[in-house]
Amino acid sequence: MSCEGECEKKCFTFIWKLENASYCWQKQVFLDSPVFKVDELEKSKWKLSLYEIIGEKKGSFELRLQRDDKGVEKVKLNFELAFLASDGTVLQSFKKEEIVILGNQYFGNRLASRNEVFFTRRSVFLPQDTLTARCRMWKSVGEFTKEVQYFARTRIVVEKRSFLWNIENFSTLESDAKRTYEIKSQDTDEQLICLELFVSRKKILDETIRIAIIHKDPIKSSFFQLFIVDASKNLLDCFQDEFSYHDSIKRKEFDLFLTKRKLMENKIVYLPNNSLSLQCEFSFSSGILKHEETKIYDCSTLKNEPTGYLLLKENDVSVPIGILIDDLKSMLNNSLHSDIKLKTSSHSYPAHKCILSTRSPVFEAMFSTDMKEKIDNCVDIGDLKEDTILRMLRYIYGADVGELEWTSATELYEAADKYQILNLKDMCSSFLKNNLRPSNACKALILADLHEDQDLKGFVQDFILSYGKNIVNSDEWNQLLETNAKLAAETTRLKFKG
Numbered sequence: 001m002s003c004e005g006e007c008e009k010k011c012f013t014f015i016w017k018l019e020n021a022s023y024c025w026q027k028q029v030f031l032d033s034p035v036f037k038v039d040e041l042e043k044s045k046w047k048l049s050l051y052e053i054i055g056e057k058k059g060s061f062e063l064r065l066q067r068d069d070k071g072v073e074k075v076k077l078n079f080e081l082a083f084l085a086s087d088g089t090v091l092q093s094f095k096k097e098e099i100v101i102l103g104n105q106y107f108g109n110r111l112a113s114r115n116e117v118f119f120t121r122r123s124v125f126l127p128q129d130t131l132t133a134r135c136r137m138w139k140s141v142g143e144f145t146k147e148v149q150y151f152a153r154t155r156i157v158v159e160k161r162s163f164l165w166n167i168e169n170f171s172t173l174e175s176d177a178k179r180t181y182e183i184k185s186q187d188t189d190e191q192l193i194c195l196e197l198f199v200s201r202k203k204i205l206d207e208t209i210r211i212a213i214i215h216k217d218p219i220k221s222s223f224f225q226l227f228i229v230d231a232s233k234n235l236l237d238c239f240q241d242e243f244s245y246h247d248s249i250k251r252k253e254f255d256l257f258l259t260k261r262k263l264m265e266n267k268i269v270y271l272p273n274n275s276l277s278l279q280c281e282f283s284f285s286s287g288i289l290k291h292e293e294t295k296i297y298d299c300s301t302l303k304n305e306p307t308g309y310l311l312l313k314e315n316d317v318s319v320p321i322g323i324l325i326d327d328l329k330s331m332l333n334n335s336l337h338s339d340i341k342l343k344t345s346s347h348s349y350p351a352h353k354c355i356l357s358t359r360s361p362v363f364e365a366m367f368s369t370d371m372k373e374k375i376d377n378c379v380d381i382g383d384l385k386e387d388t389i390l391r392m393l394r395y396i397y398g399a400d401v402g403e404l405e406w407t408s409a410t411e412l413y414e415a416a417d418k419y420q421i422l423n424l425k426d427m428c429s430s431f432l433k434n435n436l437r438p439s440n441a442c443k444a445l446i447l448a449d450l451h452e453d454q455d456l457k458g459f460v461q462d463f464i465l466s467y468g469k470n471i472v473n474s475d476e477w478n479q480l481l482e483t484n485a486k487l488a489a490e491t492t493r494l495k496f497k498g
Contacts, residue, residue, distance in 0.1 A: 010144040012038050012137045015084075016048050020156040021131040022118065022242065023221045023285040024050070034152040034291045035068045038137060040144050041077060045069040048081075048133055049106070052114065061117060063094070064108030065135055067101050076100045078138040083111055086127040098140050128430055157288040159466040160281075162438060164229065167197060167276040171264060175199050175207060183282065186468045186495070192216055193282065199260055209256040209263070213243070215284075216250065222284035228258070229277035230269050238278075328355070332397040340367070341378045342389060348378075349389060359396045360419040388415050395424045404431050406440060410447055417451045429456045436463050442476040449487050461491045 016033040018024070024031065033048040049064040063081045082093035094109035101107070117125045125131060138144075165181050167173070175198075183193040196212040213224060225240040243252055263270045270276065330336065331352065338350035357364035366379065381389060388411045391401045401412060401424070413428035415421075432444055433456070441464050448457035464471050471477055472492070480488050 009138050010147045012040070012144060013147070013149045014046070014048070014135045014137075015149065015151050016133045016135075017151075017153045018050070018131040018133070018156070019153060020129055020158050020285070021126055022129050022223075023156045023158055023283075024052075024131075030064075031154075031289075033133075033154060036150050036152070041075050041137070041139070042073045044073070044075050046135075048135055049108070050131075050133070051108070059114040060110045061112050061114065062108050062110045063133055064106045066106035066108075067103050070103045074100050074102060076140045078140050079107075080134075080136045081108065081111070082134045082136075083125060084132040084134050085124050086132070091121075091124060128434060152291065155290045156285050157290055157462065158283050158285050160283045160463065161467065162279075162281050162470060165195065165197075165278040165280055167278065169274055170271055170276045171267075171274055173199055173260070175201050181280075186465070190216075192219055192286075193222070193284065195280070197278075200255075207260040209258065209260055210253060211239075211256065212251055212253045214251050215243070218286040219250075219284050220287045222282060225281040227279040227281075228256075228270060229279050231272040235279055328397040331355075332393060339377060342381050342393075343378050344380075344382045344384070344386065344389070347386060349393060351393065355396060360421050362419045384415055385411060388412055392416070392419075392421070392424070395427075396421070401427065404428075406432075406435060409435075410443070413447065414451070417453075425453075429453065432456065433459050436460065438467050438471050438474065439476065441467070441471055442474075442480045445487065445491065446480070446484065449484075461494055464491055465495050 014033075014036050018031070031050040035045050035047045037043060037045050045068045047066055047068045049066055051062045051064060052059055063083070065079055065081060067075070077099060078095070078097045079099065080093055080095045083091045085091055092111040094111060096107055099107060112125065117131070161183055163181075167179050173179070178196050178198045180197075181195040182191050183195075184190060185192050193216065194214040196214065198210055198212075199207045200210045201207050211226070213222075215222065221243060223240070223242050226238045227235040228238055229235060238256055238258075239254055241252075241254070258270070263276065267274070331338075338352055340351050340353045340356065342349040342351055353363075353367045357367050363379075384392070387408060391408065391412050392415050395401050404412070409428050409431045413425060413432065416425035416428060432447075436444060436459075441460055445457065445460045445464065448454075448460055477488070
C-alpha cells in the first residue's frame with residue numbers, strides 16, 4: 001500500500017511519553033511502555049519497548065512494537081514507529097507493511113543514536129527531559145471503523161537531595177586523608193551514595209582537592225552539582241555532571257578548580273572559621289518506574305486533544321502556524337472586530353467571543369446562553385491580576401505566555417483552571433514541576449490539592465518524600481501542619497505504602 005493511501009485510512013495511534021528520560025539507564029535492558037489493547041485487531045495487546053544497543057561506538061536506541069498476549073490468532077497489519085518533537089513533528093521514523101505478528105513477537109528498528117538524543121539534538125528529542133514515541137497501526141486489509149488515539153506516560157522516579165557539607169579544620173587536611181559524607185535511603189537507612197574529599201599532591205608546590213562519588217546498588221544514574229559557599233553565602237559553581245552506571249564501575253572522581261593553596265590564600269573568602277562549605281545537589285534514580293493511567297480518545301468525537309498530540313497527516317499541506325498566530329495577535333493587539341470586553345475594576349480588554357469560546361468551554365457556555373455576559377458583551381474578571389489576564393489572552397491568541405516566574409505561573413495556573421483552558425493549565429503545571437524546590441514545594445502541594453490536580457499533586461508529594469527531612473523540618477512544612485494537617489498527613493503516609 002502506498003503511503004498516500006495508508007495515510008487516508010483510519011488508524012490506531014499510541015503515544016508514549018517517557019519523563020525524566022535523561023535518567024534512562026537501560027543498556028541492553030528493555031524499558032517497556034504500558035500495555036494497550038487494539039480491539040479491532042483481534043483484541044490484541046501491545047506495548048512499545050525502548051532498547052539501547054551498545055555494540056556500536058556510541059550506542060543507539062531501538063524502538064520496538066511487541067505483542068503482549070498469548071493469543072494464537074495471527075495479526076496482519078501495517079505500522080509506523082517514530083520519535084516526535086514537542087509539536088508532533090516526526091524526528092525519526094520506521095515503517096513496515098503487510099506484517100504478520102503472533103503472540104510475543106516484535107518488530108523494531110534503530111531510530112536515533114544516544115549521542116543525538118542526549119547531546120547534539122537534546123533540545124529537540126528531550127524537551128523538559130521527556131522523550132516522546134509514537135506507534136501508528138493500520139489494518140492491512142480494510143480499515144478501522146474509527147480513529148483512536150491512546151496516550152500513556154511513564155516516569156522514571158527520581159530522588160533529590162540538597163545539603164551543605166562542611167569540611168571543618170580544612171587547613172589541617174593532609175594528603176590522602178579523607179573526609180566523607182553519606183547519603184542514605186529514607187526507607188531502609190542503607191547507604192546509597194558516599195562522597196569522599198581528599199588532598200592529592202599532583203604538583204610539587206601545591207595540592208589538588210579531589211572529590212570521589214561512590215554509588216551503591218541500586219543507583220542506576222545520577223546528576224550531581226557542586227558549589228563552594230563563600231563567606232558572604234554566595235554560591236560559586238564548581239562542578240556538574242551526569243553519571244550512568246552500567247557495569248561494576250561505581251566510582252567517579254574529579255578535581256576542584258581551586259587548589260588547597262589558592263583556598264588558603266583566600267581563606268577570608270572561602271574558609272571562614274577554617275571551614276570549607278560545599279553545597280551539594282544530587283538527583284538520582286534507582287530504576288523505579290511509575291506508569292500514569294492511560295486515556296483513550298475517539299477522534300471522531302474528540303474536541304480538544306492534549307497538547308502536543310495533534311498530528312498532521314504526512315501529505316497534508318498546511319499554512320505555517322506562525323502566520324496564523326501573527327494574524328490572531330494582530331486582532332488582539334489592534335482590537336479588530338472585537339465584540340466582547342474582559343473587565344477589571346481599572347481596565348477593559350477587548351476580545352472576540354468566537355476565539356474565547358474555542359479556547360475555553362467556560363467562555364463558550366457564557367456566550368451560548370442568555371447569561372449576563374452575553375447580553376452585556378462584558379465579562380467581569382476582577383478577581384484576576386492585570387498581568388495574569390494579559391498572559392492568558394496572550395496564550396489564547398498566540399499560544400505563548402512570555403517568561404514565567406513562580407508567582408506568575410501559579411496565578412496563571414489558577415486562571416487556566418477557572419476557565420478550563422486545559423492546555424494552558426498543563427503548560428503552567430509543567431513549569432511548576434520543573435521549578436519545584438524545597439522552599440516552594442508546600443505551596444505547590446496546597447495549590448494542586450485545592451484544584452484537585454492529581455497529576456501535579458502526586459508529583460509534588462513524590463518530590464517532598466524524596467527530600468525528606470530537608471522539607472519536613474522546614475518552617476514551610478510546619479505552617480502546612482497548622483493550616484492543613486490532613487494534607488500533610490496524607491503526604492507522609494505515602495512513604496509507608498507498599
